[in-house]
Amino acid sequence: MQKDNEPIIEVKNVSKFFGEKTALDHIDLSIRKGEFVTILGPSGCGKTTLLRLIAGFQTASEGEIRIGGKEITQVPPHKRPVNTVFQKYALFPHLNVYDNIAFGLKLKKMPKDVMEKKVKAALKMVGMTDYEYRDVNSLSGGQQQRVAIARAIVNEPEVLLLDEPLAALDLKMRKDMQMELKEMHKRLGITFVYVTHDQEEALTLSDTIVVMSEGKIQQIGTPTDIYNEPVNCFVADFIGESNILNGTMIKDKLVRFCGKEFECVDEGFGENMPVDVVIRPEDFYIFPVSDAAQLVGKVQSCIFKGVHYEMVVLCDDYELTVQDYHGFDAGTEVGLLVKPMDIQIMKKERTCNTFEGKMVGENRVEFLGCEFDCLSENIKGSVAAGDAVEVEVDFEKVNLEDNASADMIEGEVKFILYKGNHYHLTVHSDWDEDVFVDTNDVWDNGDRVGITIPAEAIRVMPAKADGNVN
Amino acid sequence: MKKALVFFSSRKSWTLPYLIFSIVFVIVPLLLIVVYAFTDENGHMSLVNFSKFLAHPEAINTFVYSIGVAIITTLGCILLGYPAAWILSRSNMGYSKTIIMLFILPMWVNILIRTLATVALFDFLRLPLGEGALIFGMIYNFIPFMIYPIYNTLQKMDRSYIEAAQDLGANNFQVFWKVVFPLSLPGISSGVMMVFMPTISTFAIAELLTMNNIKLFGTTIQENINNSLWNYGAALSLIMLFLIAATSLFSTDSKNDSSQGGGVW
Incomplete structure (x- = not known):
């Protein structure tokens, strides 16, 4: 061309x-x-x-x-x-x-x-x-x-x-x-x-x-x-509309999301790997409940958009956006089907927050410019005060608060991704590191938030050998 | 009672004091100038004052000389003020505010005191008073009125015009002459209004900085009126007013028609 x-x-x-x-x-x-x-x-x-x-x-x-x-x-x-x-x-x-x-x-x-x-x-x-x-x-x-x-x-x-x-x-x-x-x-x-x-x-x-x-x-x-x-x-979120969901790649060409297993065409991710699944709203087939349905759900809302109807369907716990030429009234039980070709699998960029930190005392660790308590059973290997460590925190364990108190680290919500049943937020902290948070609360882009991390959510391990030795 | 209330609360009525003020202090005096200019000492209608002006080469010379001084002062202010305004518009905010302040600061001192200080300075430096000192004093006194409007237009100018010109192949020199300068003409034009007109009628600066050796038109008017030659003085004032009105029309014209380049100056 x-x-x-x-x-x-x-x-x-x-x-x-x-x-x-x-x-x-x-x-x-x-x-x-x-x-x-x-x-x-x-x-x-x-x-x-x-x-x-x-x-x-x-x-x-x-x-x-x-x-x-x-x-x-x-x-x-x-x-x-x-x-x-x-x-x-x-x-x-x-x-x-x-x-x-x-x-x-x-x-x-x-x-x-x-x-x-x-x-x-x-x-x-x-x-x-x-x-x-x-x-x-x-x-x-x-x-x-x-x-x-x-x-x-x-x-x-x-x-x-x-x-x-x-x-x-x-x-x-x-x-x-x-x-x-x-x-x-x-x-x-x-x-x-x-x-x-x-x-x-x-x-x-x-x-x-x-x-x-x-x-x-x-x-x-x-x-x-x-x-x-x-x-x-x-990219999936920015270009067009899409349903982005957490999934698990069970093996090549088989992926699990929304509590069901689906055939797909992607391979090479490894077995039982967490992945992101993208399905465009127009790629769902929507029809009255039948044996062909892969997912069964209830229509939450239906809006006429000119060429097509846009419906939100609740399947188990997941809200899915579906576009079709035929509209189903809110409250209708419907079946959904998606072809293997139309399931796009993406490798997860990360599965939990990882920070560089330092032990400052027994069961006390410093990262993100603040000191946090941690539990001794969550400390792997032997670390003494002053040692550089790596800290892991799961997305859903991080709490966001409206009003930050003085000893809390603050940040700004800069990217929001709806994952069907929860929001995945990227919060840019004042320490200049990003904190990723899974939450059910609704936040807006640009919101100032206080970030707290409970002691039991913090996993500490010795920094990797090539890490900083300060 | 109610009517009076309505009258005093309407916006129109608020202009009343200003209206009275302008009638008493602007319109009536102007009319008096016109009446005096067209009458002789005995109060008869005549054009004797104007024929006196045309018959006196001395008065005409002073007139032409004053215009010359005003033009030189204005040009001097543009030549010195434009680069200053340009530099100020380009430097960062805090810094340029300070410099502008320094330019405007002398304006807080009365013009007579400032001019007397200039005389003292010239004495101290053993520089002769005269034509050179006069031009210096004029430019020194009036340059802030030129810098400020030019600075204002340059500062508000959208940077994308400059970038567009560069993008189309203009080097820095061409960017200035083909885009920045023509777009700053409105600023120059209001600067000229604020410098040229007052310089024609100044007399204090001329008296002090030339030891009364050089007469400007303002001085002539002042002398005539001091000597109770009211009618002749009024006629001279009227001539000057006409000149000022003409320049101001000229300036507004070039402002509206900036697309033609407005290259009068």
Whole structure:
């Protein structure tokens, strides 16, 4: 499908720090010529920073960026073969449409007649013929966006960078512009690097999607790969809707979740391994209870969404989201079935919290910047006061409190994952380490919480040999 | 009673004191200037004051000279003030606030005291008083009024304009002349309004810093009025008012029409 396989942009081991904060953490990315690449992630994930490093408005703290084989990490923006479409357009208010588009060409000292032809061609490309002498402030948001695109493509860059260009437009206009951008990409044949937080936009437009979170690339792949085979819970949760459940891989091609065993197509996880199971809501078959049902449950709610119905079905203890063309009223007993192909298994990144700590006395251990009591039967091996230790705490044993008292460590809820029958929270503690918590309580992103860990939940073992010896 | 209450609680009625104030202290005096300017000493309608002005090369010379001094002062303020405003808009907040404070601090001292201090400074440094001292004093007194509005527009300017220009291939010099400068014209224009107009009519700075050797138009008006030549003084004032009105129209024009570059200055 690609005309050319040689990479045009290579980002090698690039990091960017703003003071203490790490915006980008060892990014490696290679973009092929002519590709439509979307960098997708929630706000604050570093996607805009990555684009700005490629455009040259900021320089990388570490690593190397190459465009067309040339090293350009420190090259100022005006010498790079890229042009940018800015989120808020950034059209020059003191120039009219023609002069805005001709800005780059004038700097290149292009002859007047050639310039006029090019500007007209660019205007035609974005469907704005006859707007040359309009004041940019008199244009609507969509028209300004078109002028901004024309201003960038008229310079015939090798790469067009787009920083959330459609974010300020209304839904209808956004959909139209998406189609036009895709069409434009086909006609121009140049590389598009597109930044957005809108997963639907990314799936619609791209050849390749780069999913980012917290300064790291989570997954790179085609839209279908990313949707059907997310590599971790973050990607599964961020792209589309999904049911993410705790499961156990009993053996190859057999997985247990929701208290039942299911055939699946994944293998190589080992026997009796805890895993995360992802099932898209549209992959469930829903029907009146029959022998074919793998799961039996009761419909909790049913909402008409236009094309389909979205139902929440309670099976035993687990809430499952199901989408189907046929709706079942709340309260109905239904059967659910899912094909082996549609069960996506992901390796768990961790099965419990692990912290580095230090014994400070008998049955007293320090980690996360606080001291905790622990029980002697939970201490493995011989550790004396002052020894470096490894501390394990199960997710469900960590307690979160609304009001932190002085001796408690505090943190901020930064990621919430619904696992069917409980929430899995990532809490960023003030000690700068993440604490993972399983809870039935409802918290919101950004909530400040106090963290307590009861003595019996703490398991202590000697630090591994290569650990720190302080 | 009720009617009175309604009247005093309506917003319109609150403007009454200001209205009375402007009638008594602005409109009536202006009308008096016009009346005096168009009458002779005996109170008869005449244009004798204006023909006197046109017949006196000395008065016209002072007039032209004053405009010259005002233009030089304004240009000096732009040339010295723009880079200052630019640097301030680029430095971090706490630091630039301090510098702005230092620029504005002298404004707390009365203009006469400041100018007398300048005279003392020139004496101490054994520098001659005269034209140079006059220009120095003018720029020194008026530069904050130029820096502040320019700083304001530069500071509010969206950084993405600069980035867009860089992205389209402009080097730093081109970014400045093609984007930053044209976009800061409204600031320059209000700076000019605040410097050019008052400089035409100053007389205290000229008197003190040139030992009364150089006369500005303001001085001429003041002398005439001190010598009870009310009608002639009023005519000169009216001429100056016209000039100021013309400049202010000019400035507002260039503000509305900044797309044309507004390159009057």
